[in-house]
Amino acid sequence: MDEPSALSRLPKVDLLLQRDDAAAAIARYGRGPVTDAVRRALDDIRTEVRAGRPLPPPDEVVTRAVADVAGARAGRLRRVVNATGVVLHTNLGRAPLSAAAREAAVEAAGYTTLEYDLGEGARGSRTAHVGRLAAELCGTEAATVVNNGAAALVLVLAALSTGREALVSRGELIEIGGSYRLPDVMAVSGALMREVGTTNRTRVADYRDAVGDDTGLLLKVHRSNFEVVGFVEEAGAGELAALGRDAGVPFVHDLGSGLIRTANDGPFAGEPSVEASVAAGADLVIFSGDKLLGGPQAGIVAGRADLVRRCTTHPLARAFRIDKLQRAALEATLEAHLRADVPTDVPTWAMLTADPASLRARAEQLAPLIGDVATAAPTRSVVGGGSLPGVELDSWGITIGRADVDGLADDLRAGDPPVIGRVDDGRLVLDLRTVPPADDDLLVDLVRAALGDTAARERDGGAASGDVQRAEDATA
Numbered sequence: 244m245d246e247p248s249a250l251s252r253l254p255k256v257d258l259l260l261q262r263d264d265a266a267a268a269i270a271r272y273g274r275g276p277v278t279d280a281v282r283r284a285l286d287d288i289r290t291e292v293r294a295g296r297p298l299p300p301p302d303e304v305v306t307r308a309v310a311d312v313a314g315a316r317a318g319r320l321r322r323v324v325n326a327t328g329v330v331l332h333t334n335l336g337r338a339p340l341s342a343a344a345r346e347a348a349v350e351a352a353g354y355t356t357l358e359y360d361l362g363e364g365a366r367g368s369r370t371a372h373v374g375r376l377a378a379e380l381c382g383t384e385a386a387t388v389v390n391n392g393a394a395a396l397v398l399v400l401a402a403l404s405t406g407r408e409a410l411v412s413r414g415e416l417i418e419i420g421g422s423y424r425l426p427d428v429m430a431v432s433g434a435l436m437r438e439v440g441t442t443n444r445t446r447v448a449d450y451r452d453a454v455g456d457d458t459g460l461l462l463k464v465h466r467s468n469f470e471v472v473g474f475v476e477e478a479g480a481g482e483l484a485a486l487g488r489d490a491g492v493p494f495v496h497d498l499g500s501g502l503i504r505t506a507n508d509g510p511f512a513g514e515p516s517v518e519a520s521v522a523a524g525a526d527l528v529i530f531s532g533d534k535l536l537g538g539p540q541a542g543i544v545a546g547r548a549d550l551v552r553r554c555t556t557h558p559l560a561r562a563f564r565i566d567k568l569q570r571a572a573l574e575a576t577l578e579a580h581l582r583a584d585v586p587t588d589v590p591t592w593a594m595l596t597a598d599p600a601s602l603r604a605r606a607e608q609l610a611p612l613i614g615d616v617a618t619a620a621p622t623r624s625v626v627g628g629g630s631l632p633g634v635e636l637d638s639w640g641i642t643i644g645r646a647d648v649d650g651l652a653d654d655l656r657a658g659d660p661p662v663i664g665r666v667d668d669g670r671l672v673l674d675l676r677t678v679p680p681a682d683d684d685l686l687v688d689l690v691r692a693a694l695g696d697t698a699a700r701e702r703d704g705g706a707a708s709g710d711v712q713r714a715e716d717a718t719a
């Protein structure tokens with residue numbers, strides 16, 4: 244058959260859309276997207292037929308179109324099983340929310356009292372209540388909440404130091420990842436960055452020498468994601484708070500990860516805490532809602548009432564405001580921290596404090612259910628989220644040796660829900676610290692299914708392997 248007559252036998256768009264498979268796709272994705280995809284499929288087929296390929300049957304046109312639309316929708320946010328052992332995995336949404344925080348967010352999804360005062364029957368404040376909870380937890384006069392930690396820092400700098408110098412140590416000009424670089428953030432805030440000290444040593448005298456009429460604030464930034472060792476010195480929060488009081492300028496401490504209570508032992512020993520910074524006299528502390536607090540994305544600013552008020556009344560506060568879902572989840576998370584110093588009903592804390600013996604028991608129970616290829620083995624988890632570099636937690640997981648280990652990782656990621664593991668030394672490692680025990684059965688089913696897919700592919704020959712998520716871009 245010659246090419247023009249083959250093309251003339253191509254089915255018409257309207258007829259294709261009347262088929263049952265097309266109708267099902269229209270119900271799911273909408274008429275417009277499916278119609279466009281059918282047209283694109285027909286265009287491609289025309290090109291192929293002109294190049295000498297045979298005319299495909301009509302169902303193939305629709306199949307291609309549906310795959311096209313489904314592919315375009317596959318990027319939607321999906322739940323995953325995090326078996327990486329990175330507790331605060333930024334790429335996987337940092338902190339998983341507690342049951343109470345999830346319920347609160349679901350309830351807040353409809354109409355809420357977001358900015359409504361029930362007593363007065365009139366407009367209320369979006370952040371007053373959540374701010375009071377945060378202040379109570381931090382032991383400060385006042386607090387407010389914005390969209391994330393970065394926004395909190397920009398707001399504080401803009402509200403307290405626009406056109407004036409913000410003094411910061413050269414050793415604390417950090418990059419956090421996701422293009423967050425402190426000098427750039429300071430520049431957009433309108434505060435004038437004035438560096439003091441050196442990369443490795445900064446003393447309070449360096450700040451004192453730089454304080455003058457133009458000083459807007461003293462800033463200390465937690466080096467969350469790296470360590471400096473050797474000939475090092477830094478000005479402590481207490482010294483900076485005292486200098487700030489003498490000079491009449493606020494001392495602001497950006498704690499990043501936001502450990503609330505000081506830990507004297509365990510993995511958090513030595514990590515700066517909100518409690519310690521406030522006790523040392525910080526005028527404002529800043530930290531994230533979705534790092535060690537274990538809540539939703541948010542930035543908390545806590546401290547002196549007059550300074551918090553300057554933040555809440557600044558025009559940027561409107562641009563950085565939280566939404567109702569964040570507020571609901573954050574309130575529930577703050578309440579959990581008010582109930583217990585180590586709130587194990589907050590998943591981040593349940594995972595961080597999980598005992599290696601209980602992780603081992605789970606690993607030894609699950610490995611045989613997966614099969615001979617799986618072994619229970621010790622491994623090491625990390626906190627992640629740019630928190631506590633160099634700190635590793637003893638953990639247990641399931642390791643699977645497989646010729647095509649990258650292919651197995653691909654098959655796990657293709658599951659529903661996807662499982663994200665780690666490839667270590669040619670073996671796939673599934674760290675149980677970051678898998679909630681309630682997901683154990685699901686994990687077994689998903690791993691068995693992926694192993695089946697990998698085995699089938701290995702039988703068929705071509706072992707396609709894709710890129711595996713590496714741990715280093717997970718912790719930014």
Ligand SMILES: *Cc1c(COP(=O)(O)O)cnc(C)c1O
Binds near residue numbers: 394465467530533541
């Ligand atoms: C993580 C971090 C931030 C940014 O907080 P986000 O909530 O991620 O915006 C700012 N400062 C420090 C020191 C941090 O560790």
